[in-house]
Structures are given as C-alpha cells and as structure tokens.
Amino acid sequence: xxxxxxxxxxxxxxxxxxxxxxxxxxxxxxxxxxxxxxxxxxxxxxxxxxxxxxxxxxxxxxxxxxxxxxxxxx
Amino acid sequence: xxxxxxxxxxxxxxxxxxxxxxxxxxxxxxxxxxxxxxxxxxxxxxxxxxxxxxxxxxxxxxxxxxxxxxxxxxxxxxxxxxxxxxxxxxxxxxxxxxxxxxxxxxxxxxxxxxxxxxxxxxxxxxxxxxxx
Numbered sequence: 001x002x003x004x005x006x007x008x009x010x011x012x013x014x015x016x017x018x019x020x021x022x023x024x025x026x027x028x029x030x031x032x033x034x035x036x037x038x039x040x041x042x043x044x045x046x047x048x049x050x051x052x053x054x055x056x057x058x059x060x061x062x063x064x065x066x067x068x069x070x071x072x073x074x
Numbered sequence: 075x076x077x078x079x080x081x082x083x084x085x086x087x088x089x090x091x092x093x094x095x096x097x098x099x100x101x102x103x104x105x106x107x108x109x110x111x112x113x114x115x116x117x118x119x120x121x122x123x124x125x126x127x128x129x130x131x132x133x134x135x136x137x138x139x140x141x142x143x144x145x146x147x148x149x150x151x152x153x154x155x156x157x158x159x160x161x162x163x164x165x166x167x168x169x170x171x172x173x174x175x176x177x178x179x180x181x182x183x184x185x186x187x188x189x190x191x192x193x194x195x196x197x198x199x200x201x202x203x204x205x206x
Binding site: 031033046 | 079137141143
C-alpha cells in the first residue's frame, strides 16, 4: 500500500557529496535497509527520525518529506 | 538484509528443522498422543538457534548489533500474529483437556490465558497513563 508521504532523501544525499545510505543510517542510528525502505516510500519514519534526517541535511522537515492528503485514505 | 531479518530467517529455518523432525517422530510413534522427546526437542531448538545466530553474527559482524524503529515495528506486528496462534493453541489445549477431564492442565491453561490478558491490560493502562 502506497504511503501518502513522499521524500527527497535520495536527491538530498546526492547533493550532500553523494552521501551513501549507510552513512546516513549511521548518523541517525538506523539501518541501511530502513533508509532504503524510506526512500522507496515503503516505510514512514517516526517524527523523531524524520527530524534527525532533516537535521543531517540541514534543511527544514518540509524539504525532506511531503504529505499528500489526496493519497491518504483517512 | 538487516540482521533482524536474518534472525527471522534463522528462527524459521530452525522451526522447520525441529518441527519436521519432531512431527515425523510423532507420526512414527503413533500420532499426536504418543510419548515423545519433547525436552530434547526444546534443547535442540535453543542450541541450534543460538549456534546459527552466533555463526551469522560472526559472518555479518558489521550489522549484527543494529536494529531500529522499523525492525521493532515489524517485530511487534509479527508478535501479534504469533500471539494469536499461541492463544488459539491454548484454547485447543483447554478444550482437549476438558474432554479428557484433565483438570490440572485445563486450569493451568485457563489461568495462564487469564494472567496473560490481565498483564496485557494492566501494561496497556500503564502505558496510556505514562504517555497520556
């Protein structure tokens, strides 16, 4: 099932000197597999994790994650 | 594949090996009511699971200590399915022991089920209070 949240993590990693998924995972205390799942839109991280990701790239949360209410069944 | 997923594969494999051997021996011994090597099976299960986990930890030492919120969420969701199977099995034990008039087993199974539900409700209330 598709999540109503998309993200720009792949582009942000690319812009940050081609940071690898493993590097990002290590910096926020997650596994590489979870970063891959977030990038593919298969997993929505907790608010804390989302803020940690935004903090690593030095951007606001909205620059990392976008909410699409029209795709939200609730 | 994360270490937690590898761990799930290991447990599935061990369940299939021990379950297969145990099931086969039960069939050969005359069915579900036959005398069996249940304690040995439990020991084999634990030893096999530990040994394979250690071997995989050594092979994939880099991520063997890593788990995160996604791993925990997946484990919780899988726990719900496992608990449902366990509850159904316990209800079957109660039904069979009542049929056989084995009151001790029926009482232990019933009280165990009651205790588990009670602890779950109590813990749920605590968590609602703490996080509320």
